[in-house]
């Protein structure tokens with residue numbers, strides 16, 4: 325992918341949906357890091373999205389699909405590519421235990437809605453502030469469950485601008501991984517989940533207990549992007565980081581949370597570089613002390 329200079333007028337002329345220039349990036353990621361996105365496009369529909377991707381590819385432009393930005397760090401203060409948000413891909417259909425949602429649908433809201441309807445299987449997702457599309461990409465999960473345990477299929481827009489149906493096995497899901505992570509030009513348009521009928525009160529009790537657990541163990545009062553590192557096999561990244569004395573350690577506005585060592589919080593004015601440097605320092609120490617290569621769960625966007 326190139327990073328040629330884009331012509332903003334062309335993007336307006338494509339007439340694909342809303343075009344917003346010089347967006348305040350702090351509004352588009354949960355880390356709330358200050359920065360500017362040169363242009364954000366919110367396609368109205370699939371034809372608009374196809375036209376936009378076609379234009380981007382023809383002109384070799386840089387772009388990024390943004391979900392809820394709950395796993396992203398923009399490294400520089402200006403992102404000069406095209407940001408694309410699938411807010412208008414927010415359809416929802418619930419047919420007995422089959423739930424079909426657009427990629428832009430909020431996962432937390434979806435999980436809560438299903439749980440309140442007595443549908444079981446998405447309880448794990450009631451605390452994950454991603455979009456459906458971003459969560460399929462990440463195989464988001466918690467409490468020994470994840471997207472792969474409920475996903476039936478998803479619609480994918482390929483780089484050839486074809487819409488294909490991927491079954492669960494096509495995603496090659498692993499711990500916080502999916503095939504989309506090695507195919508950045510594939511866009512998830514919608515996902516279908518298979519849940520099961522359960523007892524509404526029991527489901528909601530579980531959801532509420534977990535919510536309390538999250539609030540008591542995670543620094544949800546600060547901007548963050550959730551867990552920074554994937555847990556190494558048979559251990560917890562947070563345990564290793566805490567043991568090395570990193571809790572409370574800051575670089576600029578980025579700080580290792582006092583409450584949970586696998587969270588980095590933005591205490592105010594953090595830059596992408598502050599977060600990157602803090603992560604690098606932690607990885608170096610963990611490698612030196614335990615000979616473990618911690619894998620970063622969060623994604624840096626250049």
Ligand SMILES: Cc1cc2nc3c(=O)[nH]c(=O)nc-3n(C[C@H](O)[C@H](O)[C@H](O)COP(=O)(O)OP(=O)(O)OC[C@H]3O[C@@H](n4cnc5c(N)ncnc54)[C@H](O)[C@@H]3O)c2cc1C
Nearest residue numbers: 391392393394395454455457458459461464465512549550
């Ligand atoms: C407080 C907090 C708690 C969290 N807890 C958890 C947790 O328990 N478990 C967990 O797994 N995660 C957790 N996360 C991380 C995050 O919410 C998940 O990784 C989530 O799935 C990311 O979704 P998103 O829409 O925000 O994706 P984004 O961060 O916007 O994007 C992530 C990646 O997905 C790509 N992407 C987004 N949409 C699409 C699409 N439609 N098609 C193709 N690619 C796409 C983006 O280009 C990017 O590469 C937490 C985050 C926070 C802030």
